[in-house]
Amino acid sequence: MSFLGLETFETIVTHTPLVSIDLLVRNIDGLVxxxxxINPPAKNYWFVPGGRIYKGETLEGAFSRIxxxxxxxxxxxxxxxxxxxxxxxxxxSVFGKHISTHYIVNAFELxxxxxxxxxxxxxxxxxWFSQCELLSETKVHHYSKAYFDSKLIFKDKI
Numbered sequence: 265m266s267f268l269g270l271e272t273f274e275t276i277v278t279h280t281p282l283v284s285i286d287l288l289v290r291n292i293d294g295l296v297x298x299x300x301x302i303n304p305p306a307k308n309y310w311f312v313p314g315g316r317i318y319k320g321e322t323l324e325g326a327f328s329r330i331x332x333x334x335x336x337x338x339x340x341x342x343x344x345x346x347x348x349x350x351x352x353x354x355x356x357s358v359f360g361k362h363i364s365t366h367y368i369v370n371a372f373e374l375x376x377x378x379x380x381x382x383x384x385x386x387x388x389x390x391x392w393f394s395q396c397e398l399l400s401e402t403k404v405h406h407y408s409k410a411y412f413d414s415k416l417i418f419k420d421k422i
Contacts, residue, residue, distance in 0.1 A: 274359050281351075281366040285323075285330050286314035288347060288373040288411050296398055297376070298408060299334075299387030305354030305365045309405035310391070310398070314369070327372065336380045344372035352407050371411060 268276070276282070289297040289312070298310040313334035317326040324341045331339035352367040382390045395412050398404045 274363065277357050277359060277365055278363050281368050283317045283368045284314055284370070285317060285326055286312045286350075286369050286371045286411070287331065287334060287344075288312055288371055289335065290373070290375050291379065291392060292375065292377055295392035295394055296412065297335075297382075297390060298393055298398065298404060299382075299390045300403075301405075302386060302388050303358050304356045304360075305358070306405045306407070308403070310393070310401065310403055310408065311387075311405050312408050312411065313387075315386075317370075323370070333383060333385065335376070336383050337376075339374065341372065344374035347371040347373050347411065350407070350410070 291297070297313065299313055301307050301309055301311050313330075315326075315330040315333060317323065321329070327341040327344070328338050331337060348371055350369040350371055352365075352369055354365040354367075355361065357363040357365040393401065393404070399409055399413055
């Protein structure tokens with residue numbers, strides 16, 4: 265698989281939804297891992313780790329790649345619990361405010377027994393939150409909150 269050129273990717277973001285995986289990561293104490301996003305959409309918000317699925321990439325392959333890129337360790341999809349399919353709509357994109365972004369998200373929950381180095385490619389930093397803390401923190405994006413709040417969970421779930 266190869267990366268798309270920016271012009272091609274901009275056309276795709278403009279005209280189609282992106283399919284992705286979000287990783288709902290807990291540690292052995294039950295705290296939830298969130299990263300402070302560097303890029304739009306959701307720039308400067310705390311968000312669960314995740315990433316796009318590439319064309320020709322299996323779901324298991326994407327899970328393994330995304331866990332490596334986002335968490336610094338290659339994990340197996342079979343070690344996670346599937347939480348469902350969600351839709352995320354953003355008014356902006358990595359290309360600016362003039363192009364919106366639409367994601368179809370496969371959410372998986374997993375527990376990390378040990379914390380490795382967390383890559384800082386898409387996030388400026390990471391932090392562990394209790395479920396109560398993340399639901400009350402204003403800089404946690406509402407799509408991330410929806411994964412953990414039973415009152416919000418079905419709003420964006422397909």
